[in-house]
Amino acid sequence: MSSAVARSPRPQQLNFRATDRQADLLRRAAAATDQTVTDFVLTSAMIEAEKVLADRRHFVVERIRWDELIELLDAPLPSTTRLRALKARRDPFTDDGA
Numbered sequence: 001m002s003s004a005v006a007r008s009p010r011p012q013q014l015n016f017r018a019t020d021r022q023a024d025l026l027r028r029a030a031a032a033t034d035q036t037v038t039d040f041v042l043t044s045a046m047i048e049a050e051k052v053l054a055d056r057r058h059f060v061v062e063r064i065r066w067d068e069l070i071e072l073l074d075a076p077l078p079s080t081t082r083l084r085a086l087k088a089r090r091d092p093f094t095d096d097g098a
Contacts, residue, residue: 026040026041
């Protein structure tokens with residue numbers, strides 16, 4: 001009995017180089033999971049990519065830390081006297097003479 005799986009078209013081609021040891025390891029792991037090397041590499045890379053990107057989109061904070069964060073965000077801004085002085089200075093990147 002064949003375990004053929006319908007595959008969606010893959011219009012993008014990615015190329016990379018591997019050492020003999022890396023290629024052998026990937027081939028063995030793909031065979032052990034009954035996948036092609038391409039499927040194994042893509043699945044593994046997608047899982048890792050999702051982890052990397054999730055780490056930049058979501059973070060876990062303990063409840064007490066969350067409450068502290070909300071307090072900081074809701075607190076009034078400190079004095080902006082220095083920022084006002086900086087903004088009042090002439091812009092060195094324009095020629096308007098102001």
